[in-house]
Amino acid sequence: MFKKTIYIYLFLSVINAQEKIPDMPIKLLDGSNTRLYEFLKDGPVIIDFWATWCAPCKKLMKHLNKFHTHFSDNGLKVLAISTDTPRSMGKVKSYIRSKNYEFFVAVDPNQQVMKKLKAELMPTTIIVDREGMVLYRHQGYYPGDENKILKQITDYYNALDIDYKPYQTTTL
Amino acid sequence: MKNRNSIFLFLILTFLYSDDFNVSSSIKSGYCSSYDFYDFSENLLDVNLFSNNVFAWMQYEYSNPPEIGFPLNDVRKFRIEYSAAGLSLKAGDIYEFWGRGLLLNQFDDQVTNFDNGTRGLFFEYNKGPLILSHLNGHSDIWLMGQDARIPGYNNKHNMMATRIHYDWNKVSLGLTQLKSNEIHEKALNINPTAILNHNLRGTYLSFISDNVDMFFEYVDKISAEKVDGFDINPNDTLKRGHGVYGNFNIYLGSWALSTEYKRYAFDASHTDFTADDYGNRINFQQMPTVAKEHNDALLGRLVHNYNYNDERGIQFEINGSMGSLSLLAQYAHLSRNHTWQDTARNNWVSKPIDNYLPGSDPSSLPYVENYFETSGYSFNDRLYFKIGLGNNKEVLKTNWFFNGEQRDVSSYYVYDTTYNEYDYYEDFPIIDSSEFFDTTQYYQVESKMWQESKAFTIPMEFNYSMNNGYTIGVGFQYQERNFYDRLKGNSSGYNTSDSAWVMENPYGDTEYFDLKTSKLRNRDYDDVDMQINRILYLSISHAPKWSLTITHDWTNAYDGPIPNDPYYNPLEALLYGDFQYFLGKRNSVAPPAWVQNRWVSAEFSYNITPSQRLSVMYGSIQGGLFCSNGICRVIPPFNDGIKLSYSASF
Numbered sequence: 070m071f072k073k074t075i076y077i078y079l080f081l082s083v084i085n086a087q088e089k090i091p092d093m094p095i096k097l098l099d100g101s102n103t104r105l106y107e108f109l110k111d112g113p114v115i116i117d118f119w120a121t122w123c124a125p126c127k128k129l130m131k132h133l134n135k136f137h138t139h140f141s142d143n144g145l146k147v148l149a150i151s152t153d154t155p156r157s158m159g160k161v162k163s164y165i166r167s168k169n170y171e172f173f174v175a176v177d178p179n180q181q182v183m184k185k186l187k188a189e190l191m192p193t194t195i196i197v198d199r200e201g202m203v204l205y206r207h208q209g210y211y212p213g214d215e216n217k218i219l220k221q222i223t224d225y226y227n228a229l230d231i232d233y234k235p236y237q238t239t240t241l
Numbered sequence: 242m243k244n245r246n247s248i249f250l251f252l253i254l255t256f257l258y259s260d261d262f263n264v265s266s267s268i269k270s271g272y273c274s275s276y277d278f279y280d281f282s283e284n285l286l287d288v289n290l291f292s293n294n295v296f297a298w299m300q301y302e303y304s305n306p307p308e309i310g311f312p313l314n315d316v317r318k319f320r321i322e323y324s325a326a327g328l329s330l331k332a333g334d335i336y337e338f339w340g341r342g343l344l345l346n347q348f349d350d351q352v353t354n355f356d357n358g359t360r361g362l363f364f365e366y367n368k369g370p371l372i373l374s375h376l377n378g379h380s381d382i383w384l385m386g387q388d389a390r391i392p393g394y395n396n397k398h399n400m401m402a403t404r405i406h407y408d409w410n411k412v413s414l415g416l417t418q419l420k421s422n423e424i425h426e427k428a429l430n431i432n433p434t435a436i437l438n439h440n441l442r443g444t445y446l447s448f449i450s451d452n453v454d455m456f457f458e459y460v461d462k463i464s465a466e467k468v469d470g471f472d473i474n475p476n477d478t479l480k481r482g483h484g485v486y487g488n489f490n491i492y493l494g495s496w497a498l499s500t501e502y503k504r505y506a507f508d509a510s511h512t513d514f515t516a517d518d519y520g521n522r523i524n525f526q527q528m529p530t531v532a533k534e535h536n537d538a539l540l541g542r543l544v545h546n547y548n549y550n551d552e553r554g555i556q557f558e559i560n561g562s563m564g565s566l567s568l569l570a571q572y573a574h575l576s577r578n579h580t581w582q583d584t585a586r587n588n589w590v591s592k593p594i595d596n597y598l599p600g601s602d603p604s605s606l607p608y609v610e611n612y613f614e615t616s617g618y619s620f621n622d623r624l625y626f627k628i629g630l631g632n633n634k635e636v637l638k639t640n641w642f643f644n645g646e647q648r649d650v651s652s653y654y655v656y657d658t659t660y661n662e663y664d665y666y667e668d669f670p671i672i673d674s675s676e677f678f679d680t681t682q683y684y685q686v687e688s689k690m691w692q693e694s695k696a697f698t699i700p701m702e703f704n705y706s707m708n709n710g711y712t713i714g715v716g717f718q719y720q721e722r723n724f725y726d727r728l729k730g731n732s733s734g735y736n737t738s739d740s741a742w743v744m745e746n747p748y749g750d751t752e753y754f755d756l757k758t759s760k761l762r763n764r765d766y767d768d769v770d771m772q773i774n775r776i777l778y779l780s781i782s783h784a785p786k787w788s789l790t791i792t793h794d795w796t797n798a799y800d801g802p803i804p805n806d807p808y809y810n811p812l813e814a815l816l817y818g819d820f821q822y823f824l825g826k827r828n829s830v831a832p833p834a835w836v837q838n839r840w841v842s843a844e845f846s847y848n849i850t851p852s853q854r855l856s857v858m859y860g861s862i863q864g865g866l867f868c869s870n871g872i873c874r875v876i877p878p879f880n881d882g883i884k885l886s887y888s889a890s891f
Contacts, residue, residue, distance in 0.1 A: 088891070089263045091291040094324070094367075100413065100449040102367075122534040124702075128625065131618075155342035156529045159488040160558060162454060163497035167560035167567070179336045179348045185298070187267035187287060189888040190854070206852040206890055212625070212704055212712040213784025217851070 088203040090116075090186055090195070095150070098162050098174040105148075105182075108173065109199050112144020113225055115218065116195045118177075118188040120152045121160050125210040126192040130170065132215035133194075136222065136236075137172040143226060143233045147172035152191070154178050196221050262292045267890040271308060275882020276808035283307040285317075285351075294325040298333075309354040309390050310383075318349070318358075327368035335363045337376055339404050340445035343460040343484045344417045345376075346527035354392060357382050357524045359400060372406035382524045394426040396524060411450050417443040417460075425519060436467040437519045441526075456488040460526070462507055464519050480520030482507030482550075486529055496561035503531045504553040504578070504597065511581040511589040512606070512638045521550050531556045532573040533612055537700035538794075539720040539774050540631050545608045551577050553599050554608075566617040574598075576605040583643040583688075585740065603691045603727070604642045608635040623706050631698040640690040640726075641735060647686045647742055686742045687730030692760070696722035704780075714780040722772040724800045728756040761798040764837050769798040787847045794863050795839040808881035809836035812860050816841055840880075853889040 092106040108114045117133055119126035130149060137147035149170075151161045155178050165174050177183055186195060189208065196205040196218065205221040207214060219236060226233045266288045273281050283304030290297040300318040307313070320333030336347040336358045349356040361378015379399055386393015400421040407414050423437040443460035466478040487502040505528065508520035522528075531554040535541045554575030561568050576599035579591035594600040601607050609632075616627035697720070704714040731751045732742040745752055761769040774796045782788035793816070809832055814822035817835050821827075842860025849855055861880045 088265045091263070091289065091296050093296070094329075100408075100411070100447065122536045124536045124627075154348065155338055155340070155346050155527070157534050158341065159456070159490065159501050159529065160499050160560075163490055163492070163499040163558065163560045166492045166497045167495055167562055169495050169562065178342075179338045179346065181336055184287070185289060185296070187265060187289065187890045189267055189269050189890070207785065208848070208852070208854045208888060209846070211782040211784040211788050212706045213710050213782075216710075217785040 088206075089201050090197055090203060092201070093182060093185060095175045095177070095182060098151075098165065098176060106201060108146050108148055109197065109201060112140075112146065112199060113204065113222065114197045115145070115147045115222075116186065116197060117147065117149045118152055118183050118186075118191060118193045119149055120191060121157055121164050122153075123191045128212065129192055129194070129210040129215065130168070132218070134168070134170045134172055136215075136219065139236055140222060140233060143231060145222060148175060149173070150175045150177050150182055152177050152180050152183050194218060196225075198225065263290070265289050265891060268888065270885075270887045272885040273308070273879070273882060275879040277880045277882075279879035279882060281306050281308045294323055296322040296324075298322075306390070309351075309385075310392065327366060329363075329365040329367065331363040333360065335359045335361060335376060335378065337363065337374070337402075339374075339402075339406075339417050340415060340443065340458040341456065341486055341488070341529055343445075343458045343486055343526060343528045344419055344441050344443040345402055345525050347525065348527070354383070354385065357527070359398075370408040372404070372408075374404040374406070375402070377401040380525075384524075396426060397424040398422070398523070398525075400525070402525075411448055413445075413447045413449075415443075415445045417441075417445070419443075419525060421523065421525075423519075423523065435519055437464055438467070439464045439523055441523075452492050454488070454490040454492075456486075458484075458486045460484045462522065462526075466519050478519075480508065482520060482522070484522070484526070484528060486531075488529075496559065499556075499558045499560070501529065501531045501556040502554070502597075503529060505549050505551065506553075506578050507550045509551040509577070509579055509591060511591065511604075512640075532575065532608075532610060533558075533571050535612070535631070537629065537631075537698070537718055538776055539698050539718045540612070540629075540633075540700065542774075543631075543633050543694075543696055543698070543722075545575065545610070545633075545635060546637075547575075548577065551579075553578055553594075553597070555599065564617075565619065566615060569612070569614040571612045572610070574607065574609050576600040576607040578605075580604045581639065581642060582645075583641050583735075584645075585735070587641075603636045603689065603693070604639050606636045606638070609633070620705075625702075625704040625706075627700070627702045629698075629700045631700070632696070633698075634695045635693070637692040637694055640692070642689045642691070643732075643735075643742060644687045644689065644730070645685075646683045649682045649684065649741075684744075686732050686744065688732035688734065688742050689727075689729045690734075691727050692725070693727050693757075694722065694724045696720055710783050712780075712782050712784065714778075714782075716776070716778045716780075718774075718776040720772075720774040722761075722774065723759070723770065724761055724772065725757040725759045728754050728758070730754055760800055762803065763798050764803060764834070766803070772796060772798040772800070785848055785851070787845065789843065789845050791841070791843045792860075793839065793841050796863075797838060804878075808861075809833075810841065810860050810881040812841040812843060813839060840878075852891070854887070856884075856886045858884040858886075 092104055094102060094104055096102055115133060115136065117129065119130060133147045133149065136145065149172055151174060153161050158176060158178055161176060192210050194207045195203055198204050204225060207217065266286065268286050270284045271281065273279060286301040288299050298320050299316060302313045302317040305312040318334040320331060320335065323330045336349065338346040347358050349358055357380060359376060359378040359380045361376065364375045366373040381395055381397050383392035383395045398421045400419060402419040405416045419441040421439045423439060425435045425437050427434065439462065441460055441462045443458065445458040448455040460483065462482045464480045468478055484505040484507065489500045491498045507522045526549065528549060530547050532545055552575055554573060556573040558571040579593050580600060580602045581589050581591050581604045584590050594605060599607060612629060612631040614627065614629040618625055698718065700718040702716040704712055706712045731753050732744050733754065734743050736743050759768050759770050761772050763769045776792065776794045778790055778792040780788060780790040811822065813836050819833060840861040840863045842858060842862055844856060844858040846854060846856040863878050
């Protein structure tokens with residue numbers, strides 16, 4: 070009986086080809102509390118799970134910040150969710166401020182948001198549309214992966230016939 | 242089991258008939274086989290279900306054996322949540338954290354097999370500035386014993402915790418309490434299981450603004466052991482401790498200064514020994530370390546063994562940018578809360594460190610680290626570089642530590658064996674001890690012995706990205722490390738049969754020792770003054786599909802058991818030109834010397850789809866924190882093995 074239950078879960082997982090993320094409360098780095106769906110009101114959101122000790126995550130964040138500023142007129146937001154535990158939480162804001170990053174930063178010290186969004190590896194990048202549907206999901210970071218993320222964003226705007234400023238990249 | 246199945250079936254039906262039903266799942270699998278019997282096969286399936294305000298999560302595990310932990314073929318974790326209009330209810334496996342974790346910080350870390358979650362109920366009212374939270378349930382926390390992979394003992398808690406949190410503009414204030422009745426199995430099962438009661442009360446205060454952030458948390462802990470017997474007052478077993486943590490950050494432009502202070506004083510013990518005592522902090526208390534979490538393998542291997550029961554420390558970290566250059570400078574100094582002194586061998590007396598800062602006396606086990614790093618991009622952002630410099634110095638333990646006076650009792654009696662006038666005692670000589678000479682003298686003795694470790698490390702990394710999507714990378718880490726016994730004083734040790742410190746000539750010109758004896762040995766069991774560790778890795782990747790990394794890790798000395806590595810792998814043979822290896826002449830009885838201090842591995846990662854990743858690693862790994870192909874994780878050592886890992890989200 071129990072195995073059948075598992076199979077039903079699996080079956081349902083497969084048939085639901087497009088994944089929707091759940092709404093959930095999140096805590097931002099400025100101390101305020103909000104909900105994940107609040108970020109979806111103006112346009113798509115790039116959710117990025119990172120930590121201060123994760124070197125590849127930091128390499129990706131530089132590009133995410135550029136996307137956040139470049140496409141802000143088109144409603145794009147980047148939400149970088151720090152999975153630093155309370156043991157290293159004190160350094161999260163220092164790192165962000167030293168880089169002058171302008172994207173939104175949330176904290177998830179016991180990785181509960183990370184688990185609900187099924188981020189298995191660090192970094193994990195998820196692009197979500199205004200309805201909360203997952204457009205793209207990527208695990209890890211190789212230099213050049215930012216181009217794939219950029220393509221997903223531009224494809225999204227192209228599909229909806231939304232004008233946007235062309236983005237210049239060095240390696241695209 | 243039957244009840245649990247029914248619950249899940251009910252949940253599925255409930256969700257299926259709801260308006261907005263969503264399901265998603267993820268799979269994480271790992272498989273390893275190596276010649277030194279380090280094998281595992283573990284599979285985790287996570288399923289998320291949500292509909293409107295209801296969220297359900299289940300994790301199913303099939304592992305036999307897992308990398309760390311017990312074999313399992315069952316539902317490992319589950320939780321159902323409801324949240325609406327400021328109300329949140331959770332039932333199942335709960336993970337919460339309050340403040341910075343001095344009272345409650347729950348997480349499930351499968352890399353270290355640490356899980357201090359609570360199976361129970363959680364209620365939270367969150368309306369306006371006020372948050373009321375309550376958690377109630379049972380935690381069964383398994384801890385690692387002697388075996389590196391199978392947990393050795395557990396602590397069972399029936400716990401309840403409550404929090405009141407209030408936000409007022411930029412200031413937040415929280416009051417917390419946690420009570421637990423614990424069945425405390427002792428480490429290594431040497432001592433009998435204890436039945437304990439813990440009562441923790443805490444408070445935290447935070448201030449967040451644009452240019453300054455402050456955080457302060459204090460927790461007080463009282464623990465008592467259940468005692469049997471009429472003449473024992475339960476209050477005799479009371480143990481009280483406290484913990485303090487503070488964090489003060491300043492931001493100026495693109496520069497940030499982060500300062501941290503900690504003082505954890507729950508239960509003290511001398512040297513590196515931590516008594517498995519009920520006065521210890523409990524496993525729900527997972528607080529800040531106040532030192533750096535490194536992401537370089539060699540620095541990661543030097544991680545200080547934090548003592549959350551008895552440690553204080555400060556840390557400063559400056560982060561900043563100058564153009565495209567990022568700079569980081571960090572300093573941390575930790576120590577125990579007391580200095581310790583032997584009054585006799587193995588009879589330790591403590592003295593609190595006078596001020597609030599960490600101590601430098603070796604008996605307080607100081608740990609000092611600093612790290613500098615510069616990183617950035619050049620050549621139109623094509624070249625990424627990072628160069629660091631790390632220094633660590635640590636007193637790991639004190640074997641003995643005496644500095645004081647010793648009494649040399651050399652008095653003796655002169656016996657008068659003449660017969661006296663009493664016939665009755667004729668046959669018995671009377672000892673007249675009225676005459677004696679006392680030559681008792683006092684002299685100064687200093688006898689201190691401790692273990693000390695010092696290291697400096699230079700990690701560097703360069704990546705160059707090309708137009709065609711390829712990136713080539715090279716990384717090199719170099720480390721010099723000393724690890725020695727330090728003997729200081731005019732006595733070379735303690736003689737237990739004489740109950741005295743040993744001195745060559747206590748009254749004359751005595752020799753004063755200040756010796757360092759290296760504890761490092763090479764493969765021939767010769768003493769080595771300095772351990773030199775090096776890691777070289779070369780990588781090539783093509784975004785967003787694949788990446789290949791070859792890692793060469795080598796050392797010249799060991800501070801513990803010297804590993805025997807007869808199972809050198811083809812990569813190692815190829816690298817060192819042992820072509821006989823490929824002709825079936827692998828010498829596993831007496832392998833060549835060059836292979837013994839080296840670990841060579843290759844890892845290939847392939848993104849099958851953006852949400853599916855397959856990784857294959859072949860070779861030998863020394864172990865420690867390892868960053869490769871964009872992922873960082875802690876890897877235990879193994880020889881000539883293969884590891885497969887697969888992760889997918891649906």
